[in-house]
Amino acid sequence: MHKHLWYDATKVYINGVWKAPASGQQLPLQNPSTGEEIGSIARGQAADIDQAVTAAQNALDGEWGRTSALERGRILTRIGQLVQTRIDDLAMIEAMDVGKPLTQSRNDAIALARYMEFYGGAADKVHGETIPYLDGYTVYTLREPHGVTGHIVPWNYPMQIIGRSVGAALAMGNACVLKPAEEACLTALAFVALAEEAGLPAGALNVVPGLGAEAGAALTAHPGVHHISFTGSVGVGKLVQIAAAENVVPVTLELGGKSPQIVFSDADLDAALPFLVGACIQNAGQTCSASSRILIQRDIYDDLVAKMGARFDAMVSAPARMDANLGPLISARQKAIVTGYIKAGSDLRIVGQGSIHKDAPDAGHYVPATMFADVPPDHKLAQEEIFGPIQVVIPFDTEEDAIAIANGTEFGLVASIWTRDGARQMRMAKRIKTGQVFINNYGAGGGVELPFGGAGKSGHGREKGFEALYGFSALKTVAAHHG
Numbered sequence: 001m002h003k004h005l006w007y008d009a010t011k012v013y014i015n016g017v018w019k020a021p022a023s024g025q026q027l028p029l030q031n032p033s034t035g036e037e038i039g040s041i042a043r044g045q046a047a048d049i050d051q052a053v054t055a056a057q058n059a060l061d062g063e064w065g066r067t068s069a070l071e072r073g074r075i076l077t078r079i080g081q082l083v084q085t086r087i088d089d090l091a092m093i094e095a096m097d098v099g100k101p102l103t104q105s106r107n108d109a110i111a112l113a114r115y116m117e118f119y120g121g122a123a124d125k126v127h128g129e130t131i132p133y134l135d136g137y138t139v140y141t142l143r144e145p146h147g148v149t150g151h152i153v154p155w156n157y158p159m160q161i162i163g164r165s166v167g168a169a170l171a172m173g174n175a176c177v178l179k180p181a182e183e184a185c186l187t188a189l190a191f192v193a194l195a196e197e198a199g200l201p202a203g204a205l206n207v208v209p210g211l212g213a214e215a216g217a218a219l220t221a222h223p224g225v226h227h228i229s230f231t232g233s234v235g236v237g238k239l240v241q242i243a244a245a246e247n248v249v250p251v252t253l254e255l256g257g258k259s260p261q262i263v264f265s266d267a268d269l270d271a272a273l274p275f276l277v278g279a280c281i282q283n284a285g286q287t288c289s290a291s292s293r294i295l296i297q298r299d300i301y302d303d304l305v306a307k308m309g310a311r312f313d314a315m316v317s318a319p320a321r322m323d324a325n326l327g328p329l330i331s332a333r334q335k336a337i338v339t340g341y342i343k344a345g346s347d348l349r350i351v352g353q354g355s356i357h358k359d360a361p362d363a364g365h366y367v368p369a370t371m372f373a374d375v376p377p378d379h380k381l382a383q384e385e386i387f388g389p390i391q392v393v394i395p396f397d398t399e400e401d402a403i404a405i406a407n408g409t410e411f412g413l414v415a416s417i418w419t420r421d422g423a424r425q426m427r428m429a430k431r432i433k434t435g436q437v438f439i440n441n442y443g444a445g446g447g448v449e450l451p452f453g454g455a456g457k458s459g460h461g462r463e464k465g466f467e468a469l470y471g472f473s474a475l476k477t478v479a480a481h482h483g
């Protein structure tokens, strides 16, 4: 694998230069499939963040700031094309770093290329407006970059989250400082090397790996940062919003969820079944939009639970290279959290549980896919984001009950409704409090075109699609008096 490397995992990337972090310190790099230490990454800290923010500001004041929307789009498109030529390498790197099965890692790399293609095409299509006003005035609006944007990315989908946030930010002419997660930063470094090769000017995208409490906190507190995009836990999201408030800058927060699928007895159950399992166990459940609650109408409940349980029984967790249904979790810490939830469900009925492959190393962070049935809606397992391959199933009687249960957590990221009744589809879609609702599917293939974000503690602001371009720009009104 190492012969493919075209970036330096031990360095930070600032102003187009790979360099040792200012502290000279490194953090361990672990392969979650084996638990082995396989190298080290830079421990970027406040001094590196400060240099990166300065480099980004200089880029805005220099070549990058003068680059037309058309040319920004062309650069992004070229980055996408280069990513496309490296799909297999990027998938291998992500599989090693995140423990994500190869097919799923590959899908992330394909999505990264597609984000660059989408935002490359969109860069010169964001228009202002003219506004009819008093006699003697001409009024129009301009969409301008915020300036320096900070991007704090988690370990679960590094490539997809970089694509959707950095892609949109660059399209609008911002200059970015990216702080990838300490558990998985390799594809961020691989990506910026490709961006340089595609002609992105120095300073437009800087990458500083490091710990959240060090590099991350320094980025959110830096007075030279004009917008922060954060994806991760609710607890850290609050800290990010507080830090942003100190500098009075906007934030986009994407903080995960407890996303339900609601299955009515008139639904096409054969179509629903793969999603009821797959949308939970994807990336071993470490997905912000994982569907981790299934609400099933009472008269089909027993039958559908049995079918789901059989599918869970067949799920295998194995090293990423074996490309099984599930890989390991990201870390020993995450495994301890998820195992703790399984213990907290000891009062519940387990109706399906997968296995761990015999060749999976003991030191890897494997947890079997596990499904609990008859879970009271207020149970800890039905309320909290577990971030592991744990499904909870809840029976309901009426549409009203389903809405109350679906809206009855502090989250609101995604929901899906399975029913053939068109009027019910419309009613439910309006009453469910989430950023996305899917009807007779879940996730719609994850299209980059589809705006995405949360309600409640799932966060605020929208990423993905054209909508993200509004979030990554500021509107200026110009009123000219000419008599």
Ligand code: NAD
Binding pocket: 152, 153, 154, 155, 156, 179, 180, 181, 182, 210, 211, 212, 213, 215, 216, 217, 218, 220, 231, 232, 233, 234, 236, 237, 239, 240, 254, 255, 256, 257, 287, 288, 337, 385, 386, 387
């Ligand atoms: P986290 O929120 O701690 O980490 C996410 C990112 O934030 C990482 O890059 C991290 O370095 C950075 N960070 C951490 N502390 C920071 C700080 N004080 N200031 C600025 N940045 C900081 O998430 P985690 O500890 O890796 O995972 C814990 C839980 O969070 C998971 O169990 C899961 O429930 C949730 N989570 C959600 C998502 C999501 O996609 N919404 C992603 C990862 C984790």
